[in-house]
Amino acid sequence: MNVLDAIEGRISTRAYLDRPVADDTIYKILEVARWSPSGVNTQPWKVAVVRGEALARLSEALLGRAAVGEKPAPDYVYYPREWVTPYKERRFQCGMDLYKALGIGRDDKDKRVEAALNNYRFFGAPVSLFFFMDRALGQGSWLDMGMFIQSVMLAAREFGLGSCPQASTADYPDLVREVTGISDDQLLLCGLALGYPDEEHPVNRYRTRREDVESFSVWVD
Numbered sequence: 001m002n003v004l005d006a007i008e009g010r011i012s013t014r015a016y017l018d019r020p021v022a023d024d025t026i027y028k029i030l031e032v033a034r035w036s037p038s039g040v041n042t043q044p045w046k047v048a049v050v051r052g053e054a055l056a057r058l059s060e061a062l063l064g065r066a067a068v069g070e071k072p073a074p075d076y077v078y079y080p081r082e083w084v085t086p087y088k089e090r091r092f093q094c095g096m097d098l099y100k101a102l103g104i105g106r107d108d109k110d111k112r113v114e115a116a117l118n119n120y121r122f123f124g125a126p127v128s129l130f131f132f133m134d135r136a137l138g139q140g141s142w143l144d145m146g147m148f149i150q151s152v153m154l155a156a157r158e159f160g161l162g163s164c165p166q167a168s169t170a171d172y173p174d175l176v177r178e179v180t181g182i183s184d185d186q187l188l189l190c191g192l193a194l195g196y197p198d199e200e201h202p203v204n205r206y207r208t209r210r211e212d213v214e215s216f217s218v219w220v221d
């Protein structure tokens with residue numbers, strides 16, 4: 001696949017076919033992604049590949065925590081406490097477009113909650129990867145991790161796989177540690193649902209918007 005197509009055609013896939021992904025394919029994806037850059041070649045990434053029974057157990061545990069209303073306690077704070085312009089509006093639009101694709105009305109709170117809980121089912125994906133980095137590392141390693149995760153998502157496309165990064169599945173890191181056996185020395189960044197996309201599902205048929213290049217670039221001579 002052409003690199004430009006791989007980047008432009010990637011979307012967050014939120015409905016998957018009931019079709020397993022071969023371990024060999026996942027291995028190849030990680031084998032390629034390890035060639036991502038990292039400061040002084042630190043290679044900070046640690047990845048847990050969760051599938052089968054372990055994934056089902058984790059899903060149950062996540063849903064269980066949500067059912068009793070336990071507050072998420074992620075290893076880090078992803079989003080700002082206060083949303084300011086223009087991020088506030090983009091976030092709002094993102095939610096609106098998603099609910100529209102799912103046919104969920106503005107005031108249908110129950111369906112919205114159900115859609116959010118679907119995160120804890122990995123949107124039906126047969127695999128979830130979890131990305132960790134050593135707490136001993138510095139802020140720069142977060143950049144390396146982002147590049148690595150994008151490499152994974154792009155490599156997945158070469159195999160016809162879809163993916164969705166999920167901060168939500170890192171809401172209760174103790175559960176992920178329990179299932180994966182990865183120690184508390186490692187900071188949990190996020191999960192990534194991985195599987196064959198259900199191309200017919202409306203949620204996979206809409207695209208999020210982007211600002212023009214002019215709005216975010218400054219050109220100087």
Ligand SMILES: Cc1cc2nc3c(=O)[nH]c(=O)nc-3n(C[C@H](O)[C@H](O)[C@H](O)COP(=O)(O)O)c2cc1C
Nearest residue numbers: 010011012013094119164165166167168169190208
């Ligand atoms: C680190 C990260 C965490 C994310 N977490 C979630 C999540 O928990 N649930 C979800 O549905 N989407 C999640 N997303 C997907 C974003 O909503 C999505 O990337 C954004 O709306 C742009 O859409 P696109 O990926 O289809 O281009 C996450 C994306 C990133 C990069």
